[in-house]
Amino acid sequence: MKKIFFFLLLFGFSLFAEEVPKPYVSLFVNNLRYENNSKITLRASEKVILKAMVFGGRRSWCMEPYKYANIGKNTTIVSYGEDHLEYTIPPSFKGIWNLVEEKANWFGQLNNDLKPDNDKNTAELIVPKKKGEYQLKVKVTSKWHYKRFAQGSVKEQDEVNEAEATFVIIVDEGEAWFNSSNISASGNRDDDLKFRLESLQERYDLISKQILDGKFELAKSNIAGFKENLENIKLRLNDLKKDNKNFNCKIVFYGTPADKGMKKLENLKKLFNDWKKVHSIVNGNAQEINKILLNKQMQFSNNILKSVIKNYIDWGSGIPQPNDLFGAVPYNLSALTIPSNVLDWYNNAQEDASILKDQANSVKKLSELREFYLKRSEEVIKENKNIKSEIDKNQEIENIYNSFKSLLQSLKWAEWKP
Numbered sequence: 106m107k108k109i110f111f112f113l114l115l116f117g118f119s120l121f122a123e124e125v126p127k128p129y130v131s132l133f134v135n136n137l138r139y140e141n142n143s144k145i146t147l148r149a150s151e152k153v154i155l156k157a158m159v160f161g162g163r164r165s166w167c168m169e170p171y172k173y174a175n176i177g178k179n180t181t182i183v184s185y186g187e188d189h190l191e192y193t194i195p196p197s198f199k200g201i202w203n204l205v206e207e208k209a210n211w212f213g214q215l216n217n218d219l220k221p222d223n224d225k226n227t228a229e230l231i232v233p234k235k236k237g238e239y240q241l242k243v244k245v246t247s248k249w250h251y252k253r254f255a256q257g258s259v260k261e262q263d264e265v266n267e268a269e270a271t272f273v274i275i276v277d278e279g280e281a282w283f284n285s286s287n288i289s290a291s292g293n294r295d296d297d298l299k300f301r302l303e304s305l306q307e308r309y310d311l312i313s314k315q316i317l318d319g320k321f322e323l324a325k326s327n328i329a330g331f332k333e334n335l336e337n338i339k340l341r342l343n344d345l346k347k348d349n350k351n352f353n354c355k356i357v358f359y360g361t362p363a364d365k366g367m368k369k370l371e372n373l374k375k376l377f378n379d380w381k382k383v384h385s386i387v388n389g390n391a392q393e394i395n396k397i398l399l400n401k402q403m404q405f406s407n408n409i410l411k412s413v414i415k416n417y418i419d420w421g422s423g424i425p426q427p428n429d430l431f432g433a434v435p436y437n438l439s440a441l442t443i444p445s446n447v448l449d450w451y452n453n454a455q456e457d458a459s460i461l462k463d464q465a466n467s468v469k470k471l472s473e474l475r476e477f478y479l480k481r482s483e484e485v486i487k488e489n490k491n492i493k494s495e496i497d498k499n500q501e502i503e504n505i506y507n508s509f510k511s512l513l514q515s516l517k518w519a520e521w522k523p
Contacts (some may be wrong), residue, residue, distance in 0.1 A: 111480070112209045113147060126161035130245050130270035133158070141270035144238075146277045150284040151232045157209040158187075158226060159247040162266035166190065167202055190362075199254040205419045212242040215274065223426060234284065236276050244263045250415070252463040258379060261411055286310075292354040299343050305334040312362035317369065317431045321501045324362075332363070339518050358520040363506035369433060370503065372425040373496045376435075380489045386416050387485065391478040394471050396477060405461040405494070407454060413453055414474065417443070433499065434489035447474050 122480070132139045133156040139145055147153060158164075166173045167190035170182050174190065179287075183191040187327040188204035203219040211219055221228040222391045228244055233239065249264040285306040308331050317325040338356070346351045388470050397403055397413070421441060427434045450470045454460045461467055513521040 120264065123172055125163075126264040127297075127485060128162035128164075128247075128268040130161050130243060131160050131266045132156070132243065132270065133271055135488060139272060142272070144273045144275055145259060146275045147230075147232045147234055148284060148289055149234050149236065149276050149281070150286060152232050153232065154415075155211075155228045155230055156226060157243045157245045158207065159245045159266045159268050161268070162247075163249045163264055164188075164203065164204070164247065164266070167204075173365075174489060194503055197255060201252045203250050203419070205250050206246075206248040206422050208246050210244045212244070213271075214239040215241055224422070225426070231266070231286070232272075232274070233276050239274045239276065241272045241274050242269065245270075252418070257406060259412070260354040261408055272489065278473070281338070286390065287359045287375050288356045288358045289359075290354055293345070293349075293352050295341070295345055296355070298345070299340065299356065301334065301338045302339055305331070308334050311367055316363055316366035316502055316505060319498065319519075324505055325508075328505075328512075332512065335512075335516070347350075358513055358521045360523060361506055361509035361513060362508050363502055366499070366502040367506045368429070370433045370496070370499050372429040373433065373435075373492060373499060376425050376491045376498060377489065378490055379420070380485055381476055383417070383420050384482065384485045384489070385479040386420055387481045390414070390417060391475050394478070398468060398471060398475075405464070405467045407458055409460075410451055410454060412444070415477075435487040435496050437484075440481070444473060444477055446470075447477070466475045 129142060132143070133146055134147070135153050152380075164187060167185055168187055170185050170190055170192065174192070177194070179194055181193045183193060185191070187303070190202045191199070193199045207226045208224055208226075209221070209228070211221055211228055215230060215233070216231055218231050219228050220230075249267045250384055251262045251264065253260045280291040281289045282292075282294040283302055285302070287309045288302050288306055290302060293337050308327065312324050312327045312331065315321075315327065342354060342356075345354070397409060403409070427438065443451075447470050450460070450466075510523075
């Protein structure tokens with residue numbers, strides 16, 4: 106009976122819990138959720154953000170613990186969600202599951218139009234201009250880590266959930282006779298109107314680049330030109346309706362010229378918070394290594410290694426990547442990486458624990474790791490100042506974004522969608 110109880114504690118399952126669904130993929134297209142074999146209709150030339158996630162499996166277990174992971178009336182669920190679960194059982198048991206990585210591989214007929222984010226589960230899709238149906242297949246891998254504390258000991262394990270799904274992207278021009286990244290026009294066609302819409306799209310792209318380049322005064326000076334482009338389109342519509350009472354053209358604007366700039370600013374703010382976290386991680390790991398090295402009777406193990414390295418690796422997998430910052434990278438990317446010889450030693454030890462029996466080499470590698478963390482502790486302070494400086498430099502983007510949003514929302518003669 107003790108063995109059965111231990112199994113339940115280790116894996117968190119109840120004799121009375123429902124069976125966890127098998128892992129499956131859900132695809133989010135601009136935050137709208139689709140399941141396997143869904144047909145997804147998109148506008149030609151539209152830019153959309155794809156995000157693929159594995160549900161079922163460990164994620165369902167974490168999201169609905171009272172349904173799938175209830176292990177008794179004494180269990181307290183401390184916190185739970187899409188990427189974690191923490192629970193306790195008196196007097197001294199605690200279990201924690203965390204999502205440490207989620208990656209997607211994309212296949213199908215949209216490779217030339219798809220821009221995946223490296224080592225992530227997201228991608229940007231520029232919808233093809235040609236009407237038709239396109240197959241999109243995605244395989245997603247999520248990696249989870251479990252840590253249990255009981256009777257003064259710590260046990261850890263990793264778990265991988267994989268799933269794949271297929272979707273059909275339907276490019277539907279509908280009645281649209283004009284499509285671009287930020288504009289569509291349907292109904293009655295007019296070449297002069299088309300020219301004016303093209304000019305506005307050029308202004309969209311120009312201002313977006315100016316914002317990303319930090320040329321905010323130029324971008325703000327172009328707001329007047331943007332308004333002028335809009336007014337010219339409105340005037341042409343009015344003239345066409347005067348000449349032909351039955352003339353009907355629906356124009357829709359998508360997003361603002363400051364959208365990419367806002368994404369950059371939001372990721373810089375996330376980076377700032379991530380850097381505050383890592384300062385505690387590297388200092389804590391350095392102190393822990395000191396304790397390990399001072400203990401001459403220490404028997405090295407994979408759990409000991411994980412305690413001073415895995416939290417740093419997990420942190421690094423969740424920070425915004427250079428592509429997310431559109432060039433505003435306020436840190437040296439190579440400086441974040443644990444020395445390759447130490448990382449190779451760690452990875453090899455995970456495969457073959459006998460490597461750790463070489464005490465002298467283990468002490469040497471942990472000493473190198475400690476020096477890396479001590480150096481990072483100093484660098485992090487400087488880098489955080491650089492990140493804060495980048496945030497301050499780019500804060501004006503928010504005002505520019507709000508100006509464009511207010512302008513486009515106020516239009517009575519066209520529709521605007523975020």
